[in-house]
Amino acid sequence: xxxKKPAKKKSPAAKRHxxxxxxxxxxxxxxxxxxxxxxxxxxxxxxEVNEPGGVRATREVIRHNGSAVIxxxxxxxxxxxxxxxxxxxxxxxAGQFLLELPAGRIEPGEKLIPSARRELMEETGxxxxxxxxxxxxxxxxxxLTEAMNILLAEDLSQGQAAPEDDEKIEVxxxxxxxxxCLIRDGKILDGKTLIGVLTYACFHDAKA
Numbered sequence: 001x002x003x004k005k006p007a008k009k010k011s012p013a014a015k016r017h018x019x020x021x022x023x024x025x026x027x028x029x030x031x032x033x034x035x036x037x038x039x040x041x042x043x044x045x046x047x048e049v050n051e052p053g054g055v056r057a058t059r060e061v062i063r064h065n066g067s068a069v070i071x072x073x074x075x076x077x078x079x080x081x082x083x084x085x086x087x088x089x090x091x092x093x094a095g096q097f098l099l100e101l102p103a104g105r106i107e108p109g110e111k112l113i114p115s116a117r118r119e120l121m122e123e124t125g126x127x128x129x130x131x132x133x134x135x136x137x138x139x140x141x142x143x144l145t146e147a148m149n150i151l152l153a154e155d156l157s158q159g160q161a162a163p164e165d166d167e168k169i170e171v172x173x174x175x176x177x178x179x180x181c182l183i184r185d186g187k188i189l190d191g192k193t194l195i196g197v198l199t200y201a202c203f204h205d206a207k208a
Contacts, residue, residue: 024052036060043144064146068116069103071134071196072153074173081175082204084197085156086095087123088170099172099182100190101150101197116151124171125161128153135199139191143148149197176201 028051037044042064050056074083080148084101091098104119113131119125134150163169174182181196182188188197 010063010093022053024118026052028052053183060143062144062146064105064110064144065141066106066145066147066149067103067192068106068112068119069101070116070120070128070153071101071150071200072120072124072128072156073200074156075154078132078175079184080157081177083173083177084179084200085124085126086172086174086179086193087170089168094189098190099188099193101193105146112149113151116149116153120153121159121171122164123167125159126153126160127156127157134196137195148192148195150192150199152200163168176204 009018031048031050033045033047035043036046042062042155045061045063047059047061049055049059054091070085071112072085074085077083080182088099088120090096099179102120104115104123107116114179116131130153131155133153134152136147136149138144139146139148161169161171176197179188180201183197185196
């Protein structure tokens with residue numbers, strides 16, 4: 001009688017395929033946290049955590065108060081193709097000039113809209129009478145706490161900019177159609193600008 005062949009062991013992938021779908025509940029818990037770096041704009045902690053699903057891990061997290069991003073729109077000149085206020089500045093980390101929406105860090109204890117008003121005026125000289133929330137997202141939630149709060153600023157008036165000493169900023173009021181062409185051609189690489197402009201364009205198209 002021939003010997004029986006040993007049963008093949010299931011691969012880890014096969015085991016995962018045959019298991020029930022994973023459903024995560026609850027919240028993570030921080031067991032300990034140590035400050036390992038303190039900078040002017042952000043700080044870094046090394047955290048020991050218990051996360052949903054039974055994961056225990058060490059996470060190094062960049063801590064940031066969050067940012068106000070301003071999508072300033074001129075609907076008076078051409079309502080069908082409104083102007084989008086862009087700034088152009090050198091970004092050391094990217095190693096190039098970038099076209100962006102105005103934005104800045106929310107200072108400790110500062111409210112969102114006052115922060116956005118301050119940043120818009122300082123960087124561009126523009127002021128807005130009408131403010132509303134457009135969207136909010138996390139810049140890189142794997143290791144960064146920074147939440148990007150994009151506000152729609154309308155009914156604009158122009159004044160004198162007052163940038164920081166280390167800020168050299170060009171200001172460009174650009175038609176939405178042209179901004180979308182720049183996005184399509186890969187000439188706008190800044191994430192907050194891509195998300196803000198494309199979100200606004202969806203709403204604008206829906207109203208048209």
